[in-house]
Every structure is written in C-alpha cells, then in structure tokens.
Amino acid sequence: MLIFEDSKPGRRAALQAPQAQADTLDIPSEFLRASKPCLPEVSELQVVRHFTRLAQKNFSIDTHFYPLGSCTMKYNPRGVHRLASLPAFLERHPLAPDVHSQGYLSCAYGLQEILKEITGMPAVALSPMAGAQGEFAGVAMIRAYHNSRGDKQRNEILVPDAAHGTNPASAVMCGYKVREIPTASDGDVDIEALKQIVGPQTAGIMLTNPSTLGVFDRRIEEISQLIHQAGGLLYYDGANLNAILGKVRPGDMGFDVIHLNLHKTFATPHGGGGPGCGPVAAGPRLAEYLPTPRVGKDGDSFYWLTEQDCPHSIGRMSAFMGNAGIILRAYIYCRLLGREGLHRVAEYATLNANYLMKCLAEVGFELAFPERRATHEFIVTLKKAAKTLKVNAMEVAKRLLDYGFHAPTTYFPLLIPECLLIEPTETESKEELDRFIAAMSSILEEMQHEPELVRQAPHTMPVHRLDDVKAAKELDLVWQAE
Amino acid sequence: MLIFEDSKPGRRAALQAPQAQADTLDIPSEFLRASKPCLPEVSELQVVRHFTRLAQKNFSIDTHFYPLGSCTMKYNPRGVHRLASLPAFLERHPLAPDVHSQGYLSCAYGLQEILKEITGMPAVALSPMAGAQGEFAGVAMIRAYHNSRGDKQRNEILVPDAAHGTNPASAVMCGYKVREIPTASDGDVDIEALKQIVGPQTAGIMLTNPSTLGVFDRRIEEISQLIHQAGGLLYYDGANLNAILGKVRPGDMGFDVIHLNLHKTFATPHGGGGPGCGPVAAGPRLAEYLPTPRVGKDGDSFYWLTEQDCPHSIGRMSAFMGNAGIILRAYIYCRLLGREGLHRVAEYATLNANYLMKCLAEVGFELAFPERRATHEFIVTLKKAAKTLKVNAMEVAKRLLDYGFHAPTTYFPLLIPECLLIEPTETESKEELDRFIAAMSSILEEMQHEPELVRQAPHTMPVHRLDDVKAAKELDLVWQAE
Amino acid sequence: MPYIPHTDADVKMMLDTIGVNDIEDLFDEIPRSLRCQPMDKIPQGISEMQAAQLLGKCAQQDVRSLCFIGAGAYEHHIPAAVWDITSRGEFMTAYTPYQAEASQGTLQVVYEYQTMMASLMGMDVSNASLYDGASAMAEAVLMAIRANRRSKSHVVLVAGSLHPNYRKVAHTIVANQGIELVEIPFDGTGGHINVASLQQYSGQDIAALVIPQPNFFGVLEDVDILTDWAHAQNALVIGVVNPIAMSLLKEPGQWGTDGADIVCGEGQPLGVPLASGGPYFGFMCCKQKFVRQLPGRIVGRTVDSEGKLGFTLTLQAREQHIRRSKATSNICTNQGLAVTAATIHMSLLGAEGIKQVALASHANCKLLSQHLAELTGVDVIFNRHYFHEIAVRLPKPVASTLAKLAQQGIQAGYDLSADYPELGQALLICTTETKSAEAIKTFCQALADSII
Amino acid sequence: MPYIPHTDADVKMMLDTIGVNDIEDLFDEIPRSLRCQPMDKIPQGISEMQAAQLLGKCAQQDVRSLCFIGAGAYEHHIPAAVWDITSRGEFMTAYTPYQAEASQGTLQVVYEYQTMMASLMGMDVSNASLYDGASAMAEAVLMAIRANRRSKSHVVLVAGSLHPNYRKVAHTIVANQGIELVEIPFDGTGGHINVASLQQYSGQDIAALVIPQPNFFGVLEDVDILTDWAHAQNALVIGVVNPIAMSLLKEPGQWGTDGADIVCGEGQPLGVPLASGGPYFGFMCCKQKFVRQLPGRIVGRTVDSEGKLGFTLTLQAREQHIRRSKATSNICTNQGLAVTAATIHMSLLGAEGIKQVALASHANCKLLSQHLAELTGVDVIFNRHYFHEIAVRLPKPVASTLAKLAQQGIQAGYDLSADYPELGQALLICTTETKSAEAIKTFCQALADSII
Numbered sequence A, B: 001m002l003i004f005e006d007s008k009p010g011r012r013a014a015l016q017a018p019q020a021q022a023d024t025l026d027i028p029s030e031f032l033r034a035s036k037p038c039l040p041e042v043s044e045l046q047v048v049r050h051f052t053r054l055a056q057k058n059f060s061i062d063t064h065f066y067p068l069g070s071c072t073m074k075y076n077p078r079g080v081h082r083l084a085s086l087p088a089f090l091e092r093h094p095l096a097p098d099v100h101s102q103g104y105l106s107c108a109y110g111l112q113e114i115l116k117e118i119t120g121m122p123a124v125a126l127s128p129m130a131g132a133q134g135e136f137a138g139v140a141m142i143r144a145y146h147n148s149r150g151d152k153q154r155n156e157i158l159v160p161d162a163a164h165g166t167n168p169a170s171a172v173m174c175g176y177k178v179r180e181i182p183t184a185s186d187g188d189v190d191i192e193a194l195k196q197i198v199g200p201q202t203a204g205i206m207l208t209n210p211s212t213l214g215v216f217d218r219r220i221e222e223i224s225q226l227i228h229q230a231g232g233l234l235y236y237d238g239a240n241l242n243a244i245l246g247k248v249r250p251g252d253m254g255f256d257v258i259h260l261n262l263h264k265t266f267a268t269p270h271g272g273g274g275p276g277c278g279p280v281a282a283g284p285r286l287a288e289y290l291p292t293p294r295v296g297k298d299g300d301s302f303y304w305l306t307e308q309d310c311p312h313s314i315g316r317m318s319a320f321m322g323n324a325g326i327i328l329r330a331y332i333y334c335r336l337l338g339r340e341g342l343h344r345v346a347e348y349a350t351l352n353a354n355y356l357m358k359c360l361a362e363v364g365f366e367l368a369f370p371e372r373r374a375t376h377e378f379i380v381t382l383k384k385a386a387k388t389l390k391v392n393a394m395e396v397a398k399r400l401l402d403y404g405f406h407a408p409t410t411y412f413p414l415l416i417p418e419c420l421l422i423e424p425t426e427t428e429s430k431e432e433l434d435r436f437i438a439a440m441s442s443i444l445e446e447m448q449h450e451p452e453l454v455r456q457a458p459h460t461m462p463v464h465r466l467d468d469v470k471a472a473k474e475l476d477l478v479w480q481a482e
Numbered sequence C, D: 001m002p003y004i005p006h007t008d009a010d011v012k013m014m015l016d017t018i019g020v021n022d023i024e025d026l027f028d029e030i031p032r033s034l035r036c037q038p039m040d041k042i043p044q045g046i047s048e049m050q051a052a053q054l055l056g057k058c059a060q061q062d063v064r065s066l067c068f069i070g071a072g073a074y075e076h077h078i079p080a081a082v083w084d085i086t087s088r089g090e091f092m093t094a095y096t097p098y099q100a101e102a103s104q105g106t107l108q109v110v111y112e113y114q115t116m117m118a119s120l121m122g123m124d125v126s127n128a129s130l131y132d133g134a135s136a137m138a139e140a141v142l143m144a145i146r147a148n149r150r151s152k153s154h155v156v157l158v159a160g161s162l163h164p165n166y167r168k169v170a171h172t173i174v175a176n177q178g179i180e181l182v183e184i185p186f187d188g189t190g191g192h193i194n195v196a197s198l199q200q201y202s203g204q205d206i207a208a209l210v211i212p213q214p215n216f217f218g219v220l221e222d223v224d225i226l227t228d229w230a231h232a233q234n235a236l237v238i239g240v241v242n243p244i245a246m247s248l249l250k251e252p253g254q255w256g257t258d259g260a261d262i263v264c265g266e267g268q269p270l271g272v273p274l275a276s277g278g279p280y281f282g283f284m285c286c287k288q289k290f291v292r293q294l295p296g297r298i299v300g301r302t303v304d305s306e307g308k309l310g311f312t313l314t315l316q317a318r319e320q321h322i323r324r325s326k327a328t329s330n331i332c333t334n335q336g337l338a339v340t341a342a343t344i345h346m347s348l349l350g351a352e353g354i355k356q357v358a359l360a361s362h363a364n365c366k367l368l369s370q371h372l373a374e375l376t377g378v379d380v381i382f383n384r385h386y387f388h389e390i391a392v393r394l395p396k397p398v399a400s401t402l403a404k405l406a407q408q409g410i411q412a413g414y415d416l417s418a419d420y421p422e423l424g425q426a427l428l429i430c431t432t433e434t435k436s437a438e439a440i441k442t443f444c445q446a447l448a449d450s451i452i
C-alpha cells in the first residue's frame, strides 16, 4: 500500500507543525500557490507504521550477507553512527563562524591527514559528495593542469574497458573524449594496446587497481611510466581501496590524483543509494588544483581554506562543505581502527575473497581468472551454464535472495559474460561464507535438476520477478489518484 | 539460530571492552571464578544482524494493529522517546545531588501535579515500577491506615471475579485474604452479593472501573458508600484509565487510592514485556502513607522527600527512584497533549471501541454485553461458535495473526467463556478498524466453511502453532551446548 | 488532533453506525453527578518542537559531571549498538509475548538472556526479569520462604553489609506477610559479615540467609563459609551480586559446597544507562529444583506443529493471570526492554569483555586508593579485599565536602553517614572503566583541596 | 580484532584451503618495490568508549548558538520519527536497490518521494535525488542544453540574485564543456531580476534561463514574466526553489503560461539537519517530455510475474553504468538516505503542515524586520516582497559585528559583503519557525548593543 492510499482529507500529525499565522501573510496573491500539493494526510502512527513496514522489505548489511562486488558492503559500525550524530554536529550551520566550529573542523582536518598517509599523496580535499564527483574533480584537475601549461591539444582520457561506468561519464563531463583500452586475457590492462593508443593527445588515464575484475594490475609501474612519458597524468579510482589499505599506496604506484569512496572502504553506510563521500587526494603536480573548501590549521586552530587561499583550485563542488556527516563517520572509523586496524582491513578482505573464490571453484563454479589471486573480490562466470543449462547470471542472483543472501553484482564488468562479481569484505565470518558456499552449491544442483525453480526466482520476496520492460515502456513514476 | 550457535572460541567485538589490566589484580584466588561463563563469542556485525533479524519476528505497535484488551496498545510517540533519551537524562546517577538534578526533578514534580488533577487525588507517588507494584503499594497503604487506627481485625480484601490477576495476587502479598465478588449479568458488580460479603473484616475493595469487562459500573457511588460505611477503603485499579480521562475522576467516585499504568494510558512503550510504571495517587485518608521517595518543591527548587519527611510512609519500593525514564515519558506525553488532548484520548478511544463493537456485532459476532456501551474496550464471546463450529477463541486469535493483526486478549476475564477482549485505542484510524472488521468477518466465513484453516492457524508466522504442553513438561529454559 | 487520526467525516460516519449523535453520548452510563470539570491545572498542549525546547532546558539543568558515585548503580560504557537495536520499534512497542507465534523475536531474546544470566551466575535457570535489584531481593526472600521445605520459619537473616535500600525495600514488601528480616551486623574492621556473629543463630530455624557479593562497601564477603554455615542450618542461601563482578569473582553456583540456592541483583551494569535510577532490571536465578517457585515470566523452548524449534512463555501456572491469589508473585509487567539491552550488551562484550570491564574498573579503584593514601586525614575504612568501590573516612563533614566538589562538577561519592553513623564521616567512592587515570587524579586533587 | 570476526583457527583453515602459508602470500602479485611502510602517522586504534570521549570533546567545541543564518541551509523542526525510522538498519545499511525484489522498501520510498516532490513543484516527474542544491543546478544546466532541441546555444542566463555558491559550483561543473553562464545583474532597489535587464538578450539563441524563487536575498522574483520571456526566446526555464516556500508560493509548474521546464533545489529544509553542510540532497523535477534527459536514478512502478504491483529502478539506459560515456550524468551514488528522511518528513507534515512552517517562518521574519526598523542605522536593503530572509545594511562593519554577536552565542546571519561588495555592509538574516518571539527580541537587542 502506498502512503497516499492511507491519506484522508483533513487528517494531520498535528504536533509536527507550528500554529499557522496566516493572518500575517503580506505576500500578494500573484506570488502564491493556488492549489495544494498532493502530500499524504496521515497520522503519526500511520507514518511510523508505513515506513517501518517498508524498511522490513529491504535486504541490508544489518540483516543479510551482501556480497555486492565493487560496493564493499561491510559492517557500518553503530558506534560511528552514534558519535557522528551528536547533537552539536547535527545542529551546526555550515556557515557558522570558525570559532563556533573547532570541533568539526578538527575532525575534518584529522581525516585529511589520515587520507594523506593512506594514499601517499601530499594533499586532500574532502568536499566531493560521492565517488563520481571525486572522479569529476580529479579529471577537472588534470585538465586544469594541462591548461595551465598551455598544453591544450590533449583531449583524450584513456579508460580500460573494465572500468566502472562513472569513469567514462566523468571524463566526458570534463569535456574529454574517452578512448577505451582493452583488457588482456590475464585480466591486466593490455599494455601493447595501450602503447598504440597513448600519445600527445592523451590527457590522462583513469585506472582502478585492483581493477573491477578483481585482480591487481601487476604492470602498473610500466603503465605509469608510459603515460607520464607521453605527458599524460594518472587518475586512480579508489573505489577498490579496501583491497590494498596499508599494503600499497596509489601515490607510490605513480598516480597523480585519486578519489576515495568513504562509503566503501571507510564503512560509512550506503543508505539505500547514498549519501557517500568522494575525497580527492593529489600528488605534487595536481595539489594546487584541488577543489575548495578545505580545512587548514594555524597553531591550535582550524579554519576553512577559501578560494582566496587556493587561487588555482578548480573551484567549488557543493553549496557548502560536502557531506560533512560522512566525513565525520570516516574519521571516527579511522580513529577506532587505528593504523593496525586499517592495515588488517585489506588482509582479511583479501583472505575472505580468496577463500570464497577457492571454495566456489571447488563446488563447480567457473572463475573468470582462475590463475590469479583474488583481491578483495573476484568474478565467477556462468557463461557455460547459460549455454548448456539455460540459466543465466541474473536468475542465479535472484535465486540467492531466496537463500537469504543478497546477490553479487551481475553483468559488471561488461566484458565478462554472465558474470557475478563477488566481494565478501573483511567483516563477514567464515561461517557466513560457508553458508553462502552451501547455498551456491545447492543452486548449482537446482540448475541441473530443477532449472525452472531458478529461472522463476525469487519465490520468497515481497514480490516475484518484476517486469523491467514494462517499467521502462509504460512509465509510472508518480502516483496519481484514480 | 541462537546467538550461541554463532559463537566461536576467541572471537571478540574488540572495541567494546577496555584493555584488560589483569596484572594488577590483587584479589586472592579463593574469591575468583574458575570457569568462564557461557556468553557468546561473536563479532559486532553478528550481534547486530542477529538481533535485528530477531526484532523483525515481532508484531508491535510500530508494525501492526494490536487490539490487545486491557493493555492499551496505542501509539508510543517517537518524539517522547527522543526527549526522554536526552544524554543529560540518561547519564544522571540516581544519587546525584539535587543541585545537579533540577531538570529531572522538575519533570517528575510536574507529572505528580498532572496526575493529581487527572485522578482528583491530593497526593501522588511515582516510584512503583509497574501496575502490580502500584497495587501492592495501594493495598499496603490501606493496611497501614487500618493498623494506625488499631483496626486490626480487617483481614479481607474484596476483589470482583472479573479483576485482573494482579489484584488478588497483590492483596495476598500484603498479607490479606481475598474474597471474590461475583459479577451481575449486566456486567456490573453484583451489589446484592457484595452486601452479603462486606463487613467488619473488610479492609477494602479493589475495583477496576471501567471494569475489565469493558463496561462502566453504574452503581459505583452505591458501592463506595457501602464499603466506606463498613469501615473499608476503596482501591482503584487505573489500568483502564484511558476510557475516562477527563470524563470522571477516581477521586470523585469515592476511591481512596489508585494506581495508574503509565505504560498504558500515558503511551509509554511496553518494551515486549516492560518496563512500565505504576504511580499511586491517594485521597486524604491515605496520602501520608504513600511510598517514598517523592519530589517536593521549595520556592523554585525541587528536592527529594525522604523517609524523614514522610514518617508514616509504607517505605521504599525500589532501590532508587523508580522507573525515571518512564516517568519522563509520561510527563512529556502529557505536556504534548495538554488538557484538551488528554480529554480527547478517552473520547476517541471510546468512539473506536463502540464503533468496532457495533460493526463486529453486525458481521455476526456475539457480544458479551450487547445492551451496554463499550468503554475503551469490549468483549466478543465465541461460546456458541466453539460448540457448533468447534473453533475456539484461541484459534481465531491465531488466525488473526495471518491477517496481519495482533490478536485481542483471549480467555480473560475468566468468567466470559471463549472471550476476546478487544481494545482498539484512540490512535487507530477508521480505515484500520474497517480492515480488522473485514478480517474478522472473513475468519467467520472460514470458521463455517474451512474450519481446519482456522484451527491450524497461524500459517504465515515464523513458526506454526507452538506446543505449550511440551514447553511446560520438558522444561528447556537455558541453552546447553551439545 | 495530536495522535488521533479521525477526520470529521470519520467521526460522523462512526457515530451514525453506532447510532448516537455525538461522542458525549457514549459516556451516558457514567452518572452525571460524577462527571468532572475541565482539567484546568494541566497546561495546554504544545508542539513537539516546543517540547524539545522545554526539555532541552530541563536537560541543561541536569549538570553533567564527573561521577564517582556507585552505591548500586554503575556508569559503564554501553556500545552504541545496544540501544540502537533495543530501540527498534518491533522490540520497543511490542507487548508481553502472549501470542508466541507473533513474538518470536522477544521470546528468543529472553531465552538467550536466561541462558547467559544463568551461566554468569553459575545457576540452573533464570527468569525473564523483575523490577530492580532491591525488589528482586524482596521476591527472593518470599521465594525462599515458599521453597524451603525444611524450614517452617519466617525468619530471614540479612547481612548488614547489604545495600541499605535493598533492606528497606525488602522490609516494605515482606513485612505484611509476617516475615522477619534479621540484620547481621558487619565486622567493624573488615566491613564484612564475620561468621562468628552468626553463631548465635546456629541451630535455630532460619528460612534463609542473604549474602551480598561484593557488599555495599565494595568489600568481598566470605561467601563459601557463609553458604556452608547456612546450609548446615537448613537455611537457603540468597546471593545478591553485581553481575559485572561475576565475570571475575566466584559465581554463586560455586559458593561453598552446594552453591547458593537463589541469586538476584541489579542488572543495570549490563548495558543499561544510569538514567536517574531506572528503568533498570532485577535478575533472578535459582537451582532447577526451585524453578516452580521462581516469580516472574519464564520463556521455554519447544517445537511447533511441524517440529520446528520455537519459544513461548512457560510455567505460567505460577503466575497471577492464571493462579491469581495463589501466584508466586503479583508481578506482571517486568523490565523486558532493559533485558533486551542486557542480552545485546552481553553478546557484544562476551565473557572476556565483561571480565576486562571488571578488571579495569577494579584497577582504577586501586589507583584511586593509592592516590587517596597520599592524602593526610583520608583513610580507607576497611582492611579487606574489595571490588571497584571503597569506603573512606574524611577529616571534614562529608555533606559539605560533597557540596564543595559538586560545585566543581564532581560527584564524589555516596555519603554513608546517614545509613551508617557508626562509621563517622564516611564516603563510598566507586570507579568503573570509564574513569581515566587523569579523571582520578582530578578527583583526588579536588578532594585534597576541599579538605584542607 | 575490531570488526573482524576471524579466529586464529579460522584463518588457519582458510589459508589451508587456499593453499598458502600466510595472509601476506595473498598479496604476492603486488610488486615488492611498491609495498608501503606502516602508516605511522595514523594514530593507534582506540575503543568505542575512548572515541566517545574524544568526539564528546570535539562536540563541545562546536558551540551551540542561536542561529539566524540561512543562506541556503535552514534550521527547521524535524519530528523525531523522521530519523528514528530513517536510521533503521534496513534503510541505512542497504545499497542502491539494484536487486529490486530485495529492495522494495527503498524503492517504494523513492516512488513516494518522486510523487510528493513532483506535486510540490507542480511538475510531472522527479528523479531520486542528486548531491545537493548547487550541483543539482549544475546538472539542470547540462540537462537544459541537452534537452533544448530548439536551441544550439551553449549560453545559459543565470540570475545574479541566485546563491553565489550555486553559481560557482555550476561554473566548476559546466565550464569544461564550453558552456557559458551569463550573469544577469539584479535590480539595486528590488534585489530581483528586472525583466528590462534581459532585453539585451531578446532574439539571441539562449539555451536556458535560471530563476531562483525566493532568491538568495529572500526576495521574490517575477517568475511569471521571466518564464514567459524565456519561453518567447525558445529558452528553457530552470527554477531553483526552496521546497518549504513552495507550499506557499506559486509552484514552478504554474510559472507564466507554460510553467518552468526543469526545477531543482536544495532538499535540506525537508527534514534534514543542518549538520555542518551535509549530507543534504538536491532534488530535480521536469516536464514529462524531458524525462529521458533527467540525470540520476528514477524509480518506476511495474508488476511482477504474478501481476502484483512493485517498484524498480527504471530508465537505466540514461545512466553511466549502462550508457557509460553517453550517459546523462556521471552520478551513481546519490543521497538516498536523506531522501528517505524527506519522504517521512513530508508525510508527517503534509501539505498543510509545510505551509504552516512556511507561514510561521515568514511571520517571524516580519516580526524581526519590525524590530529592526526601530534600530537607527540598520536598513532593510530591498523594497520587494520576500520570504523568511532579509538583507539589511549595518552602520558598522559586518565582520566585527558578527564576531561580537558570536561571543554572545548568536550567529547573526550571513555576511554579504564579500559576494556583493556593492551592497556595502550588508547582512543576510533568516528566521524559521524555530525562532521564538523572545529569541528574535534577544537577537535584536544584541544587535542594537553591538552597533552602538
């Protein structure tokens, strides 16, 4: 039932609005609204009950194992949420004077320092509000760099075919053409192809390493040299940082700029779609172009660096200071884990992924890169099953829901047919992984002996398989009273 | 799955405990524990996931209509919960000095004043921690009163047969004998029988009015005279206060002492079993016997009245000051509603009950007291159905769960066979009541045409019908590792 | 209308259905003469925003301070997850689980709680909670009288070293049934019950002996000796213990040769905030053979009609709603939500974590006592082993010292002089793991300044 | 190990299964030369209790004050129910609803949100959110360029009365694509865009005109005239509005003859706390015909294989994960949780409630301006109708006045002098329904004292 169907004219959650003062309204009617918007008219209990029941229809980390590749669905610590929600933080106006804001500023500054250490980069800006905005910022910084040198013929950004869709989209938003680089059969970038493509028109390359194929590109140093020699710069997509935290740093690999997904590696909750936060860290070449605002420190006090302080900045990305609440969460998470804890993140995420990969292979699943180590994630391909058993990856994913597991990422990266990208994260126990393996194994049985059961899945969710085609063809995007 | 089954030796939610300082332990081993208790060894995510999933297995006000008679399951305002959980309130030690506690004390005092007005009684003590403890306090006060007058032959408390089980149990805990009074066929106390029973041995009577039969005893003035003339006192069980708030006051009906269930009428959540709070209000005869501690006011400042201030008090009921958090909630609820709002509570609770009663009668259910007004609740009896259709009240209750409604109270009061005691409360909408009526009506159909469906209910809950007999016979009260 | 969902049209349709003209008609069975006036002394309603402003002001008046008061309620770290989950609507706004099939969440939580609590106490079974530690002890006394088949006595011996409020509450609750609570004086040097002082009761018919561990002064009692003495008299042993301490100290099930018979206490230290005194919860465990005398709710595991495991309230025949005047207790509503919190808390900390809490709390108290030893005029009163709380004698009146420290935002402890005038100007000071070495220093410095 | 559930035995078994000796072996594909040193500059880990103490101290430094700053972020009452429900684990810890069947909760919330938001704006459709108001406006500019089939221009006219930071963000985001944002100066007397100043662009090829309502100064724009002018030039109209104001002011769908084409703005006033600037959310609505150019997620209603209604992400072919370099935007993660809060907030307040909030906020601002009128030297700068926010000129430098008031715990407003030096010592002051008459008086008194 929709909340609108609970609505009845004249009903109110009366304690939530102030007494109207309509008699004092001095605004002439030409400026005023003539008809009432269609918002529900419901009681407070109706609202609480409606949305509580809706919540129960979701899978989430708090209720289910959620091995969604490339998304790092790890435990979101409740203690972090609590502390980031202290009233003083929630009540502070973004434009409050610095003297009233030393607490928040010190945390943001603290996170900048921590991210510098983690990335091996000398400067950090926290304001981009998600990974994609961080990508945009990074590419815009590359552009600003070339522009400042009068190097204007560089109009191409190179992006591996396995890259996340935001990479090419961000490059285009910065006014670049995108050139795709193929992947070699071992999962690393096809370096010979890269050599063909790179040239004086190359502004830079966007790499994810470990890549979204779940492998670490072993020739990263060579790639880095190649690009730099051609006058291009290297952008690092940090969405997969969970795999290498404390093991290897993007700065040391030769990258010039990187974004991080705080809502992945740094355990801030994903909120059913967001918010996230995509800080950007920059090497010496690009630091001066970082977006504003950033936090500076003078003696014991902290302050906002303004546009005046950063004359070469690419500018603002948000009306205020970015997703402060997420920044706070990441800071608290880092303080809780500390250097040892952060280091362990990559170790156990990698351990879990490799264990799961090995076990799934043993029960009969085909790996995309059986000769490679898994990083924090890995790919299973159902190419053969799809042909012989006529059960595809999407159907297996849906069937997993019936077993009480969220599905892995499907059909991404696009170049691996019928793929499942599986990322267990470090916060899942061996028992949970073993249960998942058992479920996958049992689905494999079903594919052989009861394929229809899998094809029609899910069977136990609030709805059966939804008709996506109808959704896109007969658009129903807002509710209309009958 | 039990949390113990998630447990593995050596696992820890490591951030939750301080670093051990075992080296400094100076306590000799004779005082120390030799073996470790069996607590689960689990990670934080395992805990969060386990208990979140368990929560989803409950029906609750926030998720379901819950017409549990005698329990007043109304909306528990989230705003009240939030404000009662302000850190300053949660962090205060119960023995903190009064100068550090003026905020809490002013709220408790404010509630005392409000309850005086609502009950029509001159004095209130908030410390009893539930209705039953309030009953104990009230009866103990009656005993203290008689004792103080040397009136020691009074050894009986009268309790109507319809009374809640806590009433006789509380009287016995105070050292009294309990005499049951029958109910007349119209639902009121059988006054002729009462006249036979009352006498010089009568210490008092415990009455619930409106009674648990869902009717208001019309002869309350006569009863009051009768008891008082015999030298007894009247105790009012305030669990049903929701029905009469602002309409009639126990003090005006002639009662000498009353307890209130803040977790019913005053909308504090029931917590899956508690906590509640059972303040006691007393008339002039009994005020001096109220339990300690209470809150006094001197000029602008508030303080705890101690045993010295109340020499005739029956004494303490709790180690500290009772369920302070519930007291705060009730105070905030009263302030939000204010006098008009509190008044409306009884009106709409009564409207809902009478509407539901009328409609259920129309669809074919038999009422226990068809000639009477419903108060805030009423009784349906399935006596005939049980005989003719062989479907009993318990089975109908279970079947309601399948329809997404919590069951009404069943088999209470004991004197109405196969009864359902139904209390919708004022916070449910007409639509919700109509859906409930439709469900009941459809169950009536099922009873006639598919009785087995009802008899085997529930069918959609996390478990099917549980074996209570086995539970009591083969006691399994704590988990043992295999 | 606040929290009332009815529109005018609804009301009209409903009244029509009922067949009356207005809502007032529904109250026509109440005698006119009794109907009351508007409740003018109750303030008018306010919005949630106004309430937030009002309560915000109240909260500001409750000064947040550095608290060294223990005396039965203890400030421990509570993981955020505990109340985040406990406050979920499905736990918070459910009733007592009368409909088991629709309450498996709450029921399983209680079953897990019973398991944890019984194990922590080294006992066979646990109930689902009582109101608080003090009222639980009163119920334990009543239970002991019912349960002790070898005694006809209504006399229960109670250690004078037990929390004074517990003794008062027990008196309020049991006295009307003619039960006599006899106080055993504590040893002036050790602060504990010296078994010698029990000798006068040897051979008498005694229903039970109540032993605290640690006692009100933080002092450790000789629980083994006391237990064996009581059992030798055919008296039952009631332990009143701090559950955090039980991760470290010998569990009641192991006291003496046969162990305590009934154990109860305040559950607050297990994840429940100080919160001005409540809601907390009283726990109670006992030996299997006494389970039918145990007051309060009990959850059992059973199977459903398909053989699947599930949980339900059991042994209800002990309870007031079935047994009425013959029930084991009048308790109905208990402290379920606090128990939910405690169950989550114990799950998060585990046996090892709770032990670390106990160790750190105690280590802090040792640190405190070392600092105090440097203050001239301040003496630790008792010479026995203790757990995380100590009684000290001050050279100045306690009341004025406390007032001075309060002005500096320090709640220095509990003034013992009213309850125990024989101890002189005595102050009970507690530390938990929440007190840093720095905070302890601040406290001792402030105390030093105040007694100059 | 914090948040890691593995026991030593687990690790050993897992390594054995994989066939390596230790965890370090799993990193053997990373070139040795690249491996990094321990991250020594990161502090060591602390417990949750220590973190609570640390953050508690930080929070204390963020002085809580009486805040009259608006400037794009507004302090409104937020019902407790909003975040209590929004913070439930199932909403907070879910990912973007790629698996529709396991995400009906989130998806239905977004569908309801889209319905409410489209209706509040008087538009046909809404997306599921963008990052914030400023970046949403930048996306609106990009969208207008794509959507305007009648224009080949890369020129977009932007009111100079629009929030300066919005203009800056839009510049950052669109400039690299060669789009030119031309600023239309505002009228010095009215503070609004005078249509006369647009005449110089008449007949030119303009892709779009961006109109704020109310504008940054709180002043109301002549939205009807501006809209009709733009449409006459074949330019699209982008409205940038305050959603609370839209309960009262004419909705963009009704601007001029044909209504605005795209509407966006900051969703924060709808139930999202000030929270130092975020997470907030940008909303965006448009006419049906432009829906395929709309950036961001969109939820549609459809049926399942049994014909039951359900919800799913739709029109994904616009998005980066399908369309990659040809997508309508690079946005992926959005501000879903804030949207959940806004949906609950709008449900609790309803149309009437939000209108009351708007009316009360505005009435407070009128009260404020009356008080200010009594202060000599303080002048309201613009002579037009406004909504809940006004610009005033002070007789003393704004910066030092603000500093003085800050010392008294008052955040007096937003200093306009850096962005608009032409206005002199100008201060932008806002009131919402949270400011009592008393607070307004306190403020005016403090302001009066500070400018003597």
Ligand SMILES: Cc1ncc(COP(=O)(O)O)c(C=O)c1O
Pocket: A070, A071, A130, A131, A132, A133, A164, A166, A167, A208, A212, A237, A239, A240, A261, A276, A277, A278, D331, D332, D333
């Ligand atoms: C590899 C990769 N890059 C970039 C992104 C984009 O991050 P965001 O969704 O925060 O914009 C993602 C997120 O899914 C990703 O997995």
Ligand SMILES: Cc1ncc(COP(=O)(O)O)c(C=O)c1O
Pocket: B070, B071, B130, B131, B132, B133, B164, B166, B167, B208, B212, B237, B239, B240, B261, B276, B277, B278, C331, C332, C333
């Ligand atoms: C009529 C009546 N009296 C007394 C009580 C006892 O109250 P409590 O459960 O708070 O002890 C109840 C509670 O169910 C009740 O319904």
